[in-house]
Amino acid sequence: MDHSGAHNRPHVALLPSAGMGHLTPTLRLAASLANHGLQVTLIVGHPIVSAAESKLISRFLSAFPADQVREKQFDIVSVDPATVNSKDPFFIQREATRRSLQILPSLVSSLSPPISALVSDVFLMSPVLEATANLKDLPQYILFTSSARMFSLFASYHTFFSETSPDFSKVGDFIETPFPGVVPIPKSSLPPPLRDPKTWFASTFMEDSKKLSNFDGVLINTFEKLESDSLKGGKLPPLFTVGLVPCEFEKGSEQGGSAESIIKWLDDKEPGSVVYISFGSRTTMMKEQIKEMGEGLVRSGCPFLWVVKDKIVDKEDNDSLEDVIGDAELVEKMKEKGLVVKEWVDQGEVLGHKSVGGFVSHCGWNSVVEAAWYGVRLLGWPQSGDQRINAEVVERSGLGVWAKDWGWMGERVIKGQDIGGKIGEIMRNDLLKSQAEQIGEEARKAVGDGGSCENAMKELIGKWKNE
């Protein structure tokens, strides 16, 4: 099979991992490549777990001509949890994908015209390498969906331990990565499973970290203005800084409540006055915390738009938000000041609305990039995974602040008084406001003609054209 890429209109295949936090940047990359005139095939495992993911893929596919953008499906085999080493649903899903990806070589070979490159989500790198071991001349790239700072940890993680006796206690309180410019990472910011190299997540992370050099390049979803210090490279595959930002095809993908009524509600507010609260696609919040959050939002005195995921409200009891809060007076006050939407809003549309000035976020990386893109200042409250490391980027860049003393979300209940106070602080902070707006302007320059992200994209496309 000729994968030499000597085509004027290269054909690139993209393999996303499950979850909105991974699918969204993959589709943004796919849209950007299609807008640059490339042919794109999305390789998608079915059944897709969530309706939101299916909907987003359909929106993407219908936004481009069928001869330019296609989906190629493969079946995800089911795995008997009794036959795998961990009961963690994420592990079981990964294992199912690993087994199912054995089909990848024949699937890739069936694509016409032949592809110039395969870009896989970072979570799939080992399964992809295993499956494509015989496709030696296929250029392969990784899409890293978190921050460059997190990448510096990923790329060097395997160097911190001796393979025979992984012992995290030997690692100091601050982790020095071999990347020039990366400020040492506090051990306390590491995703909790990575602090114990015996967990399956840490061993997978370590194994993947060693395999980076098998790839021809790594695409990172960030902007120089956010993380110039972390982008100085190292002895690794080339890094391509592709800022992946909300696209046309996503517009109107809102599911909870009515998009029109949300926008109308925002239209009636003063510019920059609204605080938006959302914790990504997977958050759960304790009932006690929901009540305190409601209290805090009212105390902040700001109009607010709060997205509450369905699973937060205990479905078995069929509790409404009113029941969960259990304080009719508070609910009344909340209704006066804010809008509570269940499940989902089109976050890009909300952050891009002129009334929205602040964002309380778990610092999922896509949310950070979106806040940067729209120049909205952020109050970070990490809840798991890479989110503390991302929150450090938020603070260092000047995009926002991180409520460090609140701990990981869910560790303890944070009182409404504290939440209200912190929100009030960021909303009144004019310096933060102008810093965030400047980051937004710089992000637009980076993605525009001659900008660093656009140049990185053109460099990649040039490689795929064999220029």
Ligand SMILES: O=c1ccn([C@@H]2O[C@H](COP(=O)(O)OP(=O)(O)O[C@H]3O[C@H](CO)[C@@H](O)[C@H](O)[C@H]3O)[C@@H](O)[C@H]2O)c(=O)[nH]1
């Ligand atoms: O009501 C909502 C909630 C989310 N989103 C979108 O869904 C995506 C969510 O991504 P992200 O903000 O990164 O949060 P998670 O869904 O939590 O993302 C997972 O994936 C990220 C990228 O790897 C990691 O940084 C996170 O820690 C991990 O939880 C973003 O594009 C949001 O705009 C909406 O449009 N509407």
